[in-house]
Amino acid sequence: MSALQRVAVHVAVEAGGRLLVLDDALPWALLAHGETPLAAARRVLGPDLDLGELLAVHDGRRTDGEGVFGLDLHTVHLVLAGTLPDGSAPAVAQWIPVSDDWPLVADDRVALDPAERVRLSPAVDSAPDSTSADVPVVRQRLACYAVVVADGSLLLTRLSTKTPSPGRWTLPGGGVDHGEHPLEAVVREVHEETGMAVRVTGLAEIGAEHFTGRSPRGVLEDFHAVRILVRAEPLEVLDPVVLDVGGSTDLARWVPLGEADDIGLVGVAQRGLHIALQG
Incomplete structure (x- = not known):
């Protein structure tokens, strides 16, 4: 059975206590390889759409068939706030009262065409002596990282020599396994x-x-990193210890917010520091 993971972007556009829907669900699009969430959403709602905060993260599971021809599909649904200029909503749009539950498209209504099935299938690394070694392997990876602050310090992890950026610092977090909720x-x-x-x-x-x-x-990859950032708090503030020894992290520590920008942060950690400084 094929285990595939994909990301769906949903847009929540509110106006006057009403919510825009298309076919009884929030406007949505599957995130294509290399695409930003904004680009995916604009495919549905047009170039005038702007996206705001991340409102919700849900996941769904769909299983079809059995054996090698079966499908175990894990879809992570991201709901983002959206704004549209007056008069730019699709003509077929409907407006419904805002409720506590987001009207998400059902997983069984999200078709999986053959091309997408190929794109989402786990890539196989080329052998070192293969003639295709210089052809990039296409990978889309969904990950979730935490902005954890305690006593004026940010929890950071140092990237090991097994990563492309050894010695630099990032947020704790990592890849979402198949069937696992990002949170x-x-x-x-x-x-x-x-x-x-x-x-x-x-x-x-x-x-x-x-x-x-x-x-x-050492594999050449055409890599699409999709990253969810969340705020989190420790149940107990401890001195960090790396438990997964030999992986992508070789050190973890609390770094004072005023010093974090000077120790060599990768991009996702810079975003995390910005979020932490916002309070």
């Missing part, structure tokens, strides 16, 4: 990388980065 993934990853038990207290933002480069295994 459960980040709690697991923070514990593995810092020994700290945390509780997610809020959503921060969603970002994406697309580049071609060598993986820690």
Whole structure:
């Protein structure tokens, strides 16, 4: 059975206590390889759309068939606030009263065409002596990272020599496993990388980065990194200890907010520091 993971971007446009829907659900689009959430949403609602805060993260599961031809599809649904200029909503749009539940498209209504199935299938690394070794392997990776602040310090982890940026600092967090809710993934990853038990207290933002480069295994990758950032707090403030020894993290520490910008942060950690300084 094929285990595939994908990301769906949903847009919540509110006006006068009403919510814009298309076909009884929030406007949505599957995130294509290399695409930003804004670009995906604009495919549905037009170039005048602007996106705001990350409002919700849900996940769904759909299983079809059995054996090698079966499908185990894990869809992570991201709901973002959206704004449209007056008069620019699609003519077929409907407006419904805002409620406590987001009207998300059902997983069984989200078709999976053959091209998308190929794109989402786990890529196989080329052998070192393969003639296709210089053809990039296409990968989209969903990850979730935590902005954890205590006593004026930010929890950070140092990237090991197994990563493309050894010695630089990032937020604790990592990849979302197939079938795993992103908010459960980040709690697991923070514990593995810092020994700290945390509780997610809020959503921060969603970002994406697309580049071609060598993986820690030396494989050339056409890589699409999709990153969810959340706020979290430790259940108990401890001295960090890396539990997952030999992985992508070789050190974890609390860094005073006023010093964090000087120790060599990667991009996602710079975003995390900005969020932390906002309070």
